[in-house]
Amino acid sequence: MAAKKEKPKTTGRKEEGKTSEEEGEGLTCPKRPAAEREARSHRSVEVPGSGLQNWLAEPSKSAQPRMKKKHTDGRGEQLRSQSPQLRETPAAQQQVQNTDNNDNKKEEGKKKTRKQEMANPEEEEEEQKEVEEEEKGKKMDVSFFKEYMESLKEWQLQEFDEIKRRIKNAEERMNKMEVAISELAKRVENMEKRETFVDMEVKDLKEKLEESNKKAKEAQELLAQKIDMIENYNRRNNIKIVGLKEDEEGKNMREFIKDWIPRVLGRPESQEEMEIEGAHRTLARKPQPQQKPRSILVKFLRYTTRENILEKAMKKVREDKKLLEYKGQKNFFYPDISFELLKKRKEFNTAKTILWKKGYKFMLRYPAVLKIIIPGQRNRLFSDPEEARKFAEQLQNKQR
Known part of the structure; x- marks a missing residue:
């Protein structure tokens, strides 16, 4: 059921x-x-x-x-x-x-x-x-x-x-990169070595260049001294006359100077003793009447003639205790020297001024040596203008 x-x-x-x-x-x-x-x-x-x-x-x-x-x-x-x-x-x-x-x-x-x-x-x-x-x-x-x-x-x-294939490719690439990196490292190392070598070479070259520059500078100074010496040697028979009026000499400067120097110095010289090779004013534009006249350069045949004239001019100034004059115009006799030597001689002006005020005798010898004459003592020679100035100040303090 x-x-x-x-x-x-x-x-x-x-x-x-x-x-x-x-x-x-x-x-x-x-x-x-x-x-x-x-x-x-x-x-x-x-x-x-x-x-x-x-x-x-x-x-x-x-x-x-x-x-x-x-x-x-x-x-x-x-x-x-x-x-x-x-x-x-x-x-x-x-x-x-x-x-x-x-x-x-x-x-x-x-x-x-x-x-x-x-x-x-x-x-x-x-x-x-x-x-x-x-x-x-x-x-x-x-x-x-x-x-x-x-x-x-x-x-x-x-x-x-x-x-796996990609990993293999990546490994191959890595290996190639490692090889390339190692090669780059070697190149960098070689470059560093070369740089060190180049630095050493540059350092040596700098030292050599500095030494060469030093020698070149010394040689240049020596050459300049020699040139200046040659120039002054060529001027050793010359004197420079400053203060003579323009057109005072007339047309014949040589004959005028030959007659004018004995009259200014007060001791006439014979025509034979004073042999002049040439005489002329400095090569500059002729000044105006109210301006300072140009200097006259005179070249003698003998060096002894120039020295005698400079010595007589200094002696007359000491004896007369006044500067040389001609027709109311003051005249100065200087040796004809180069510009460089003139600059060195001017550095002694401070010492010369102190000595002149105190009555000390001095003379500037060729090329640039100051000779100070001290009574009762040995004469002093100075080639350095600063040392000459200090010595002149010491003499000045002693008199006080």
Whole structure:
């Protein structure tokens, strides 16, 4: 009686779960629900040659009612919902397969129990067909899963080979870079050595150049001294007369000077003693009447004649205690020297002024040496103007 009461329930279940021919034509393999399909599928990786991803992405409506009968205990669902990394291990795959086998056994036991309860042979035949279709779907799932795993493995191997190839290329590049860096380091070291060598060479050249400049400067000074000495030697027979009015000499300067010098000095000299080679005024523009007249240069034939005239001029100034005059114009006799020597002689002017005020006798010897005559003592000679000035100040302080 109990079996007869349950028949309407069985008929109702069959109406809910329609076959694949009623839902869609050409579908012979049932598919799992979306939650179970996502749990069993791997991460979204496109593997060439595999149709499992497209098949799993489009579930069939006819498979959903029948799949609700399976896995009542839920262990297979939990195992399939694990992460793809865990499902890829052999232990996880074996566990899933064992769980599916246990579920199948339980399902078969339930089916036998239902067969015993069902007295209608048509229902039994339909149930048998459903079981066969479910088993066929399982086999197809396993085959697709194996194909997918093999494709995934092949893809992983290809990716691994690509990674190895890239690592190898990177290592080769690193080796090339190390070689290049070592070469650069050698070049830098060589450049540093060359720089050190160049610095030493430059230092030696600088020292040599400084020494050469020093020698050149000394040679230049010596050469200038020699040139100045030659110039003064060529002027050793000359005297310079300052203060004689312009046009006083007339047309013949030589004859005028030959007659004028004895009259100014007060001691006439014979024409034979005073032999003059030439006489002329300095080469400058003729001044205005109110301006200072130009100097006169006189060149004697003998050096002794020039020295005698300069000595007589100094003696007359000392005796008369006044400067030489001609027609109310003061006149001065100087030796004709170069500009450099004249500049050196002018440096003694301070000492000469102090000595002249205190009444000490002195004379400036050639080329630039100051001779101081001290009564009762030995005469002093000074070539340094500063030392001559200090000595003259000492003499001045003693008289006080």
